[in-house]
Every structure is written in structure tokens, then in C-alpha cells.
Amino acid sequence: MAIQLVTDQLSNVLDDTFRSQLVGNFKAIENALNDLDAAQTTLNSGQDKINHDFKNIKDDNKTRDANVQAIVNILNKYDVPIQIANGKVVEIKEGE
Template identity: 40%
Template sequence: MDNNKQNLTTDELSTIPLDHNWYQKLAVNFEIIQRYLDKIDADDLKNKFDDMSEQLNVCETNTQAIVNILSNYDVPIQIVNGKVVDTEEGK
């Protein structure tokens, strides 16, 4: 969207006959929203996501290792669509 054409909807509020109290409430709402936006740190979120992804990979690797060990002892299980399932003997 072209910056010249971007107008805030709130810019149109000045033409509406609203009392001063309403404008104060609106300003407070924006202040509340701004506090939460300030808390959002993209780098921190990325680090948390990377940590969770790494933990998930470790869990998947461990699950696969356990299934492989049990399969070596003829336990009828395997991983299907990311889930450990019982298999019938001989399959």
C-alpha cells in the first residue's frame, strides 16, 4: 500500500462528535497495546523457537532410537506418520 494513501481510521474520528472521555479511553487502549508490543522481542522469540525446535529434534531422535532398540528385540512396533504403533507379528 502506498504510504501517501495510508490513513489511520482513527484520523476520521475527529469528524465524529464524541466526548473527550471517549478519546481518553481510546488513548489508554493504545497505551495498553503499545506496552505489550514493546515486550515483543523478535530475536527472543526466534531464540525460543530455535530452542523448542532443537528439543523436538532430540525427542524425535530418542524415540526413533528406542523403537530401533525394541525392534532389535522383536517387539512389534514401528513409527508410522510420526507415531509409534503396534504392528502384528510377522509384518
């Protein structure tokens, strides 16, 4: 939304027209600032949600990695040739 302020059309005389033009300008500026404030609040809320979701993903990844490591450890106890290499579970040859 474009805001049109009265600028070079301001009256040269300090009369009611001049006052009305100034008041109109201030109201337009106030509305624009309020819109910006509301938009900033919405952005902050969205950023908070993104940060919360990202934290949950990181926590889920840590839990998954710990579970995979636990499974590999259990399988190693039973001499299953398996290990984690480069973040992946891989089968290993006997003697490695």
C-alpha cells in the same frame, strides 16, 4: 498519545512567536521519533527472544524424535512389534 503540531496557526511574521512555534514543532517531532525508535528496539528484542525460543523448540523436537527412534530401534532388536508410522509409535502385527 496524540501530538499536536502548530500548523495553520503559525505566525505570518518572522518573529519570536514564529520561532517558538517552529521549535515546539521540531521538539514534538523529535520526541515522537525517539518514542518510535524505542518501540522498534523493544520489538526487535522481543523478536530475537521469539526466534531464540523457536530454535530451542525445534532443537528439542529433533532430540525427542531421535530418542524415540532410538527406543524403537532397540525394541525392534528384541522383536517387539513396534514402529513409527506418521510420526507416531504404533504396535504392528506379526509379519508386517
